Amino acid sequence: MPEILDGRTVGKALTGELVEKAKTLKERGLTPLLAIVRLGERSDDLAYEKGAISRCQKVGIDVRRVLLAREASQEEVLKVVRSLNDDPAVHGILIFLPLPKGIDQKAVCESIAPQKDVDGISPVSQATVYNGLSGIGYPPCTAQACLEILKYYRCELVGKKVVVLGRSQVIGKPVSMLLLAQNATVTICHSKTQNLAAEAKRADILISALGHAGMVDKQYLRSGQTVIDVGINLNAEGQLCGDVNWEDGQVVSAITPVPGGVGSVTTTVLAKHVLEAAEQLAMSN
Numbered sequence: 001m002p003e004i005l006d007g008r009t010v011g012k013a014l015t016g017e018l019v020e021k022a023k024t025l026k027e028r029g030l031t032p033l034l035a036i037v038r039l040g041e042r043s044d045d046l047a048y049e050k051g052a053i054s055r056c057q058k059v060g061i062d063v064r065r066v067l068l069a070r071e072a073s074q075e076e077v078l079k080v081v082r083s084l085n086d087d088p089a090v091h092g093i094l095i096f097l098p099l100p101k102g103i104d105q106k107a108v109c110e111s112i113a114p115q116k117d118v119d120g121i122s123p124v125s126q127a128t129v130y131n132g133l134s135g136i137g138y139p140p141c142t143a144q145a146c147l148e149i150l151k152y153y154r155c156e157l158v159g160k161k162v163v164v165l166g167r168s169q170v171i172g173k174p175v176s177m178l179l180l181a182q183n184a185t186v187t188i189c190h191s192k193t194q195n196l197a198a199e200a201k202r203a204d205i206l207i208s209a210l211g212h213a214g215m216v217d218k219q220y221l222r223s224g225q226t227v228i229d230v231g232i233n234l235n236a237e238g239q240l241c242g243d244v245n246w247e248d249g250q251v252v253s254a255i256t257p258v259p260g261g262v263g264s265v266t267t268t269v270l271a272k273h274v275l276e277a278a279e280q281l282a283m284s285n
Contacts, residue, residue: 003153003254005228007145007264010152014268015058021275022060025282032061032278034092034118034270035084039077040070044232045096048267052094055267061274064090074103078111085113091278092118094270097170115281118273120174129174132181138273143175145265146207146228147182149256155205155226157182163200164188165216165243166209171230175207196220208243218248225252230262 022032034056038045049065056063066080077099084090093116099105114124114137125137138144150157162184166172176186189199197219200206205226208216213233221227221244231243242258249255256262 002227002250002252005149005153005226005254005256005261007149007256007261010149011055011264011268013152014148014265014272015055018059018268018271018275025275025278026060028282030278030282031089032092032274033064033090034061034094034274035064035066035087035090037066037068037077037080037084037093037095039068039072039096039100042096048096051263051267052270055271056274059271059275061271070100072100072103074107077103077108081108081111085111085116088281090116091281092116092270092274094119095121097121115284116277118270118277121169126169126174129177132177138276139178140170140174141266141269141273142171142230142262143178144269145262146171146175146230147178148265148269149228149262150205150226153254155254157184157205160184160204161202162186162205162207163203164207164209165196165200166190166211166230168209171209175209210243212243213241214243214245216243216249217245218251221248221252223251223253225254227252227255228262229256229258231258232263 025032036049053063084093093112099108109121110123112122114122117125118138120138120140128137129139162179164172164176167188167190172188176188179186189196193199200220201222207228209230211231213235227244229242229244233241235241240259
């Protein structure tokens with residue numbers, strides 16, 4: 001039986017630290033505030049929003065929701081973002097992606113003030129991650145959550161062979177850069193990779209962000225591996241599951257469950273970024 005890398009335990013530990021940080025900021029007269037911008041009512045957006053609000057409330061962060069119709073124009077969205085950029089009471093901005101068709105998502109992401117971009121979607125945040133820098137901008141919360149889990153469970157990264165399944169801007173690419181910064185040896189695989197399963201099987205640490213229920217089976221897995229399953233899918237029975245076939249995953253040394261794994265840490269990382277942004281903005285004013 002593998003060790004279960006429980007994200008809820010990690011989230012609880014991080015939350016305890018964040019509560020104290022939020023308390024300190026409030027004692028200085030600063031109330032951290034996250035603005036959530038949502039277009040329409042997609043079920044996954046609503047689920048993440050609910051989790052984010054709950055986590056922020058536990059930490060001591062205020063939340064302002066800005067709700068727009070799914071049919072909102074690009075100018076309406078940009079106007080909202082510019083308003084939040086200019087509002088000194090707002091410390092973090094979260095916009096649910098993807099945006100509806102007809103809106104230039106690139107333009108919207110570029111419009112977010114980097115110092116308030118707590119989910120790493122602006123070009124400045126991405127450049128910060130890809131160049132291994134620190135300062136303005138933040139890495140995407142889900143990518144950072146993978147690192148927080150590995151850190152909490154004391155998984156050695158230096159010199160380890162890590163295989164990342166998926167190359168998205170949200171998870172695959174940024175988590176690879178974060179791992180490189182920790183001196184891991186990283187291979188990024190995708191749908192065009194030859195011998196994909198064989199590549200995965202050679203990994204010491206396997207991070208799956210494919211978005212295909214149960215695709216990662218015994219062909220991808222071996223004993224001794226640590227597996228971070230980022231996938232959030234519905235199986236044939238309509239139940240939430242990851243990319244990894246759970247039965248086949250019993251061969252590995254350690255694995256994150258779905259639910260209760262990476263997703264449980266993501267909203268905590270979001271709260272962490274909001275507090276850091278609040279602190280940085282206070283220092284610059």
